[in-house]
Amino acid sequence: MLDRRLTPATDRVALESLRGIVERPDYTAGQPARLAVSVADLLTAPDGKRDRQVNFGADLTVIDRRDGLAFVQAALDGYCGWLREAQLTADQTPITHRVSAPATHIYPEASFKTPEKMLLSLGARLSVDAIEGRYARLTCGDYVPIQHISDQLSPDPVAVAEMLLGTPYLWGGNSRSGIDCSGLVQAALTACGIACPGDSDLQRLAFPQVTEIQRGDLLFWPGHVAMAASADLMIHATAWQMAVIWEQIPSAIARIDAAGDGPLLGVHRPA
Structure with a gap:
């Protein structure tokens, strides 16, 4: 079954690449666009909730349009959703x-x-x-x-994540105004040139599991991800404190287990 979040298709049109995979009344090659506002919500439906966000300059493919909204797929991670057409520009000036x-x-x-x-x-x-x-x-x-x-990549994703300490927690958030656990991880890894999906379950599947924790590793719980700064310390965006914080790994494991949100599912290492 195709993942709705990563499937560039609405109920009436799909990307041409899905012809023969999903059946729709129409297919399209898509239209290139770029986000022209600070940040925009990617909605699950024209009247739906926020799934994720995209930031200024994000390259997008427009697949469908209706009632002033556009259904798009983000080039960064393949994430799909609805946003307002007015938030887009057709400008494709090279990014520097x-x-x-x-x-x-x-x-x-x-x-x-x-x-x-x-x-x-x-x-x-x-x-x-x-x-x-x-x-x-x-x-x-x-x-x-x-x-x-x-115009250069950052060398250390933990140092990138650290810059966002204190950022308010926001479900589905991907910006300094508000960010969630997987948004923080994606921002940190992307700044270092490491491809990273948008949600924690997808991130867990994307990277190999390891047995010993080292700086830059990702720790996964059901619906949550954190980044290790060392074998004992991690940084994460957490609804527990509604912010990006440091937390000791052993105490975090115990706290999350006690709250019934565990167990720790494993440690994975980005390429």
């Missing part, structure tokens, strides 16, 4: 940089004294065409501080 700070702002001029236009979160993708002093000029004509962007 990403936001490497927890968050930053877009400004209309190369000055922090001008009113900001948008908040961007870690991992937002940018098209930069010039550097002007302490600012990078985007191809759209706006500016971001050069201290907050990079």
